[in-house]
Amino acid sequence: MEVQKESSMIKQKQMLAEHFMELSQVRETGRKVVYTFVPGNLAEFVSTFDMLPVYPEINALQSGMRKKSEEYIREAEDIGYSEDVCSYVKCDIGMMLQGNIGPTGQRLPAPDILLLSYTGCFVFMKWFENLRHLYPNTEIAMLHVPYQEAGRIEPAAVKYVKDQLIKSVIPKFEKVSGQKFDIDKLGRKLELAAQAENLLVDIFDSARHRPSPIDAYFGGVYYIGPIFTAFRGNEDCIDYYRELKAEVDYRVAKKLGPITPEGHLENERFRLVVEGPPNWTHFRDFWKMFYDRGAVFVGSSYTRVGGVYDDGFRHSSKDPLASLAEYCMGCYTNRSLPQRISLLERFIKNNHADGLLVNSIKSCNSFSAGQLVMMRDLEARLGIPVGFIETDLVDPRYYSFSNIKNRLDSFFQMLEQRQSIWIGDDSLSDDVLA
């Protein structure tokens, strides 16, 4: 089937192709390569040194989508990685052992530095400790980002992150890149980042419309691509979001639903919020299980994994390093459980969701531990139907179509029953539901 593509999607594809092309040419260009993580990533900081980022998480998810992950995971398990641990790590290590061929079919360069931005997930530390052994003599820069245990960003934590940047991370980057750190250059990039962030917030907020012009989960994972990876802080990124916003505005004006692989979603029936990352190995089939039923996601926590802009944070040039620190600390998995619950509650209320779905990921304790409590808390507090499914990110052995389908059948039954009660009650209109 011919998949429908909008011009923003084509633009994103071009941006990625150029990025991977640049990565494949570092031997000739001499540009240095940074491996780092998506949550609370320091994209502007990396490009201030004219270095190129590689995100092993993105490579892993791409391998999942290209059906390569199982082979990579088995390769890693063969050299001693347990079946129990995060499949992203194994997929990445397996890919490296098989020649480090990236999503575009080009070989990815080895890292010149590992930026261990230790934000919201403990596995990150273990992952890069492992990579450092596999790439001996590679510089490693640890940036420890404290957890928001008290449900807020403490000034002492901002200072700690800033101090690490100044005393440890910047000197290592200067050494590896051969460039002096230029705080004004960083500041300019942060201002550009804020412009893209404003646009992204508008795009996600459009989900409050009925029908929703976006799918904030399956479409959302594409929308966050540029901002959470290599492009935040540059003009191209802003252009991408302008283009995307124009497409979304058009759909709002025409009362069109989001684009699915099979065209516009017509007849929106269920509006859902989802907690947890998607499955990548069966991404299309997984999505289809929802759009076939007229279900659209109007909010998702996963699309906040790189950073959260919903409560007003924008990058700023006022105190660039503090801005980076606050960004890192604000990302979704670095928030306390009560904070995560209230963010989901906000999505549900603001975007008039009918139900909450939890996609619990076998690999990811960072997301998954505590999800059942969050789910029950929201169910009790808001009185909405909740659904629970289990998959994995990139290990297809943990994707069971029939299990997921059975659970979704019951979930949709609950949603239907709820709707029929409300439809039968003439006194309730859409406004009341809001």
Place this chain on the structure above:
Amino acid sequence: MGNVTYAQTMSSIEKLFDDLTFEYVRQWKAKLPSRRVIGFLPIYIPREIIHACGMLPVGIFGAGDRIPVVRGDAYFQSYICHLPRTVVELALCGNFGDFDGFLFPSICDVIRNLSGIFKLQFENKLVRYLDFPQNFDPEVGGVFYRRILDDLINDLSSLNGLRPTNNNLNESIAVYNRSRRLLLDLVRLRTEKPHLLSAVDFYKLRRAGNTLSVEDFNALLENLLQFVGQIDAEPEDKIRVVVTGAFCEQPPLGLIKTIENAGCYIVDDDFQLGLTWFSQDIPDYSDDPLGALVESLLELKTFSSAVFEDDRMRGELLAERVLERKADGVIFCAPSFCDPALLDRPILERAMNKHHIKHTSLQYHENLGQFHVIKEQAGAFSDMIKLWE
């Protein structure tokens, strides 16, 4: 403790281990109205501070196979390790009724999010997640950690209105130094003569160290060192192993017994790593005892999966430990689904290969009831090493 016999000592330790209702804790607390009890999760917390605030730090290590998990399973998916289930089960059954607060050290995402569950569940108790620095520069990680400890003192003091003086802190540091020294004496004694104190008894003893007041524990250790030193027994023909990877969720006693019965003296392990987190004394005469605690943490040489490796190569530390304990091999023994331990394993295995140290690997969960496979594996490991000697 007075003049008690070895058998009496072991039986009191056993009773303590079996008591999931924390009767000892209740009695300790009842002695003074200002006394408070602070539970903590693995691995390390600065117990000196809790002690200096007039409180009892009590380690929470789950319940192993000793309680059925009825409600705990509704809190955690099947692919999450077992420890948080029994912790939640104990909490929901009211076993922590005498506890006034809970501390969760930053060792993994499960413990971190468990702290969130406790926050939601115990709104009227102190619940703190302690973010230990992963930067070891005194002016960076040191300053941050100092702030964490200051906040901890404020939080604890709010529970009983007592603020520890420098003197109190120094005294507490001294009594814990003594405790570590005694424990390390016992470790050294077992290095020479592991047959004098079985791995299971030594394990139970250390579990007692995470429940008893440090004063009671020190008295117990002193007694035991005397007893054990006097025992006259011949070692059996067993290999000597270091067990690593079991620093959080605890192996069932049956597993420890099985390893030893299968021909392996466990001459070192990380089951209760927090008790000997520091191998050196922390200065106990300083004008700035908190500073001394901070410095000790920054200079930590302990081998732990929860601390950034930086330039303290974990595999090398383990190899040194093997040498120091004159061990014949290493058993990687990690809880199922434990990311920190299991992701370290390949690194450590490579290091052991480099140093030509034999190793084997097994996984468990705290309520494992069948040990045939472990018996066979440990037995085969022991036979293989003997064959190579």
